[in-house]
Amino acid sequence: MSNNDLPLETYFRKVTQKANHGNMSSHRYCDTYFSILSSLQNDVYPAIDIALTQEGGIYTFHNSAHFDEVVRQAGALIGVGKGSAPLRKNGFEPYEIFVLLLAIRIHDAGNCYGRIGHEQRCVDVLNRVHASF
Numbered sequence: 143m144s145n146n147d148l149p150l151e152t153y154f155r156k157v158t159q160k161a162n163h164g165n166m167s168s169h170r171y172c173d174t175y176f177s178i179l180s181s182l183q184n185d186v187y188p189a190i191d192i193a194l195t196q197e198g199g200i201y202t203f204h205n206s207a208h209f210d211e212v213v214r215q216a217g218a219l220i221g222v223g224k225g226s227a228p229l230r231k232n233g234f235e236p237y238e239i240f241v242l243l244l245a246i247r248i249h250d251a252g253n254c255y256g257r258i259g260h261e262q263r264c265v266d267v268l269n270r271v272h273a274s275f
Contacts, residue, residue: 148210148213148214148217148223149214149217149222149223149224150213150214150216150217150220150222150223150239150242150243151176151213151243152222153217153222153239154172154175154236154239154240154243155172157233157234157235157236157239158171158172158236168236171236171237171239171240172236172240174240174272175240175243175244177272178244178247178268178271178272179247181270181271181272182209182247182248182251182267182271183206185270185271186251186254186267186270186271187204187205187206187209187251187254188205188206189254190204190205190250190251190253190254191204191205204250204253208250209246209247209249209250209251212246212249213243213246213247216242216246220234220242248264248267248268249261249264251263251264251267252264252266252267254267
C-alpha cells in the first residue's frame, strides 16, 4: 500500500487482495490500474494544462489534483473515505472499482491533445500510457 493512495485506491488494494475473478486476476487489475496511474501522472496530466494554456481562453485546471479530487468524491459517494455514507453490504467487485477508477483517471485526460474533442480521446490516452488498450 502506498502512503499516497486515496481512500478509494486503498479500498481497491484491499479488495483485490481478497479476490480472484475472471480471466484477469484481481491482482492484475490493481497492478494495471497503478501502472496506468503512474504513466498518467508522469506523462499526461502535466501536458494537459500546457495544451490548454496554449489554446488561450478560460479553462479550469485539469492537472493531477483535479483527477485526485474526483477519485475522493467518488469514494465518498460509494462509502469509502472520511464523512462518506456506509459502504453497501457486499462492497464492490475488483472489476467494478477498476472500471470506476480508470474512467475517473481518463475522463478529461484527452485535454492533453487540446480542448476540442478531448472527450473523444480517452482511448488515445490509454494507448499512450498502456499498450494493451
